[in-house]
Amino acid sequence: xxxxxxxxxxxxxxxxxxxxxxxxxxxxxxxxxxxxxxxxxxxxxxxxxxxxxxxxxxxxxxxxxxxxxxxxxxxxxxxxxxxxxxxxxxxxxxxxxxxxxxxxxxxxxxxxxxxxxxxxxxxxxxxxxxxxxxxxxxxxxxxxxxxxxxxxxxxxxxxxxxxxxxxxxxxxxxxxxxxxxxxxxxxxxxxxxxxxxxxxxxxxxxxxxxxxxxxxxxxxxxxxxxxxxxxxxxxxxxxxxxxxxxxxxxxxxxxxxxxxxxxxxxxxxxxxxxxxxxxxxxxxxxxxxxxxxxxxxxxxxxxxxxxxxxxxxxxxxxxxxxxxxxxxxxxxxxxxxxxxxxxxxxxxxxxxxxxxxxxxxxxxxxxxxxxxxxxxxxxxxxxxxxxxxxxxxxxxxxxxxxxxxxxxxxxxxxxxxxxxxxxxxxxxxxxxxxxxxxxx
Amino acid sequence: xxxxxxxxxxxxxxxxxxxxxxxxxxxxxxxxxxxxxxxxxxxxxxxxxxxxxxxxxxxxxxxxxxxxxxxxxxxxxxxxxxxxxxxxxxxxxxxxxxxxxxxxxxxxxxxxxxxxxxxxxxxxxxxxxxxxxxxxxxxxxxxxxxxxxxxxxxxxxxxxxxxxxxxxxxxxxxxxxxxxxxxxxxxxxxxxxxxxxxxxxxxxxxxxxxxxxxxxxxxxxxxxxxxxxxxxxxxxxxxxxxxxxxxxxxxxxxxxxxxxxxxxxxxxxxxxxxxxxxxxxxxxxxxxxxxxxxxxx
Numbered sequence: 001x002x003x004x005x006x007x008x009x010x011x012x013x014x015x016x017x018x019x020x021x022x023x024x025x026x027x028x029x030x031x032x033x034x035x036x037x038x039x040x041x042x043x044x045x046x047x048x049x050x051x052x053x054x055x056x057x058x059x060x061x062x063x064x065x066x067x068x069x070x071x072x073x074x075x076x077x078x079x080x081x082x083x084x085x086x087x088x089x090x091x092x093x094x095x096x097x098x099x100x101x102x103x104x105x106x107x108x109x110x111x112x113x114x115x116x117x118x119x120x121x122x123x124x125x126x127x128x129x130x131x132x133x134x135x136x137x138x139x140x141x142x143x144x145x146x147x148x149x150x151x152x153x154x155x156x157x158x159x160x161x162x163x164x165x166x167x168x169x170x171x172x173x174x175x176x177x178x179x180x181x182x183x184x185x186x187x188x189x190x191x192x193x194x195x196x197x198x199x200x201x202x203x204x205x206x207x208x209x210x211x212x213x214x215x216x217x218x219x220x221x222x223x224x225x226x227x228x229x230x231x232x233x234x235x236x237x238x239x240x241x242x243x244x245x246x247x248x249x250x251x252x253x254x255x256x257x258x259x260x261x262x263x264x265x266x267x268x269x270x271x272x273x274x275x276x277x278x279x280x281x282x283x284x285x286x287x288x289x290x291x292x293x294x295x296x297x298x299x300x301x302x303x304x305x306x307x308x309x310x311x312x313x314x315x316x317x318x319x320x321x322x323x324x325x326x327x328x329x330x331x332x333x334x335x336x337x338x339x340x341x342x343x344x345x346x347x348x349x350x351x352x353x354x355x356x357x358x359x360x361x362x363x364x365x366x367x368x369x370x371x372x373x374x375x376x377x378x379x380x381x382x383x384x385x386x387x388x389x390x391x392x393x394x395x396x397x398x399x400x401x402x403x404x405x406x407x408x409x410x411x412x413x414x415x416x417x418x419x420x421x422x423x424x425x426x427x428x429x430x431x432x433x434x435x436x437x438x439x440x
Numbered sequence: 441x442x443x444x445x446x447x448x449x450x451x452x453x454x455x456x457x458x459x460x461x462x463x464x465x466x467x468x469x470x471x472x473x474x475x476x477x478x479x480x481x482x483x484x485x486x487x488x489x490x491x492x493x494x495x496x497x498x499x500x501x502x503x504x505x506x507x508x509x510x511x512x513x514x515x516x517x518x519x520x521x522x523x524x525x526x527x528x529x530x531x532x533x534x535x536x537x538x539x540x541x542x543x544x545x546x547x548x549x550x551x552x553x554x555x556x557x558x559x560x561x562x563x564x565x566x567x568x569x570x571x572x573x574x575x576x577x578x579x580x581x582x583x584x585x586x587x588x589x590x591x592x593x594x595x596x597x598x599x600x601x602x603x604x605x606x607x608x609x610x611x612x613x614x615x616x617x618x619x620x621x622x623x624x625x626x627x628x629x630x631x632x633x634x635x636x637x638x639x640x641x642x643x644x645x646x647x648x649x650x651x652x653x654x655x656x657x658x659x660x661x662x663x664x665x666x667x668x669x670x671x672x673x674x675x676x677x678x679x680x681x682x683x684x685x686x687x688x689x690x691x692x693x694x695x696x697x698x699x700x701x702x703x704x705x706x707x708x709x710x711x712x713x714x715x716x717x718x719x720x721x722x723x724x725x726x727x728x729x730x731x732x733x734x735x736x737x
Binding site: 037040041042043045046050089092093094095096098099100101102103105106107108109110111112113114115116117118121131134135209210212213215216217219220223224256257258260261262264265268271272275281282283286287 | 465468469471473474517520521522523524526527529530531534535538539541542546555559560647648650651653654655657661662688689693694695697698699700701702704705708712715716
């Protein structure tokens with residue numbers, strides 16, 4: 001607790017730098033990631049981030065020190081090269097994109113590891129800390145390093161702002177962008193460059209190995225909350241910044257820990273909360289919606305069966321046993337019992353010592369379902385010329401989804417038919433018929 | 441002798457990976473292989489912490505389960521959450537790998553692996569970890585037995601399920617018609633990939649396993665249209681990159697696993713250029729092309 005308070009009091013100026021730096025880096029990665037995500041090329045980020053390791057090592061071997069500018073240039077070159085080679089392999093051979101990505105990322109990373117071990121064994125004293133790029137070390141974001149990374153991040157944000165419309169169009173509808181004469185190749189090049197830039201600066205805080213997460217996870221989480229691209233970018237940036245903040249905190253509280261994994265765990269937690277609990281799109285809310293529809297269909301089927309039993313005996317308000325209902329329509333007993341209880345709670349049903357009876361509302365609802373079923377059968381035979389013995393299943397599904405508007409359109413179109421194709425009477429509600437016929 | 445043991449272990453691991461890689465490449469699932477190879481890390485560390493030893497059986501089981509779990513999670517987020525597949529893969533494996541790295545760095549004292557081992561394995565130390573019986577007979581490095589056993593399991597798996605794997609890979613619709621469950625074979629294959637990844641983990645590390653899974657299989661895919669030949673070529677390339685990798689690493693004084701991946705890249709590059717040239721000859725000289733096609737028919 002004390003550490004948390006200490007951290008947020010920002011007494012140490014370095015803490016402020018590290019915090020601002022890592023928030024800026026993670027959020028700019030999240031912003032660029034939005035476009036690659038929408039283009040369904042999220043994993044390309046993984047290839048780029050692994051491919052910059054040989055670049056960093058080569059830059060170090062050639063320059064002999066850890067000046068971030070050299071390292072960024074080196075990383076930029078190999079990161080970019082990796083994307084070009086992936087493109088070359090997929091377009092010039094039968095190798096598919098996924099294999100090309102996996103191949104390039106692992107081979108480039110392998111070369112990087114080979115170079116890194118060579119450097120480590122060379123005994124150059126400057127090399128300590130080079131391996132911090134693997135898992136990230138936000139604490140290093142101070143002084144001139146921070147200035148370099150911040151400038152790159154700002155350039156990146158400005159470019160995204162200037163080309164926002166083009167990038168959006170490319171992400172959503174490449175073909176359309178081509179048709180209206182947009183220079184697709186150029187914009188793709190810009191997006192590629194932005195991706196490489198975001199990865200290159202992000203590795204200081206997150207590390208090469210897990211950098212892909214910063215491009216993918218924030219936007220994947222944000223996607224569950226919105227359909228608007230501007231909101232999406234903003235949310236992704238906020239999620240990214242929050243995880244960056246936590247990374248800075250970890251580097252403050254436990255300096256020996258690599259920061260990357262913690263940043264990724266925080267952003268993944270945000271993502272999982274979004275996946276499950278987001279309203280509308282979340283897994284749980286989807287499941288509830290689905291269950292409600294299943295229940296509604298089931299309940300309407302129960303009322304329908306009772307109504308049909310009533311039709312048979314010309315007596316709607318008698319007590320029916322569960323067996324009666326099952327004889328009419330093969331329900332699963334426990335499902336039926338649960339449905340009946342629910343209907344009773346909603347006021348469509350009354351129960352008396354194990355037998356069940358409609359209320360007036362229940363009868364009307366059952367009647368409406370039967371009517372819709374038969375109207376639809378009539379419609380299919382009359383207008384789509386489908387044989388009468390083929391229309392039942394379709395009607396059994398659609399009867400639950402027809403809205404009152406469609407219902408009245410159907411009635412008018414078919415001119416209130418009396419019988420369905422199977423010569424069953426179509427049950428209209430009496431007062432309604434009167435109203436409607438006066439209208440017509 | 442050390443060189444022999446290292447190359448032998450490398451070859452055994454590379455052959456297992458190469459064989460399974462053929463299926464991953466053809467099923468367009470190599471990135472899932474990548475995801476599995478990352479996801480087994482927390483399983484390995486937890487197995488270490490729970491069993492308290494470097495015993496292979498709990499490790500294989502624990503990490504194998506995590507590998508399969510990760511494929512299940514990827515499917516789950518894709519199906520139930522309507523998350524696009526590439527993002528689903530990316531989110532899942534980075535999360536599990538991050539947990540693994542945190543576990544490794546929090547329990548550095550207790551767990552016998554460190555961040556370096558996670559990244560590029562310790563195949564160089566294979567000859568040091570010997571299996572010596574109670575009578576004092578030296579049976580050779582332990583890793584050789586582990587990777588040998590896994591290779592046997594993989595070969596048996598492919599041999600017994602050859603037809604099923606082939607049909608579910610090339611024609612899922614037909615396999616459904618024949619009553620072969622694509623789901624079961626999918627998860628069996630993922631299980632096999634998980635086991636192989638765990639066994640390879642100690643030798644080449646989590647990330648370079650991907651190189652072994654993809655490079656030989658992609659090279660073989662470029663060179664042949666015959667699936668059986670693809671398996672053989674892939675296994676052969678595996679052995680080749682193990683040899684090449686070892687000597688390259690000795691020459692440059694660097695990581696053997698990194699050098700193996702580098703060699704793999706070079707072999708693939710050569711195959712790529714070769715297949716391009718062959719294509720060009722076929723295009724510029726249509727008579728020989730049709731001859732060749734006739735002959736091959």
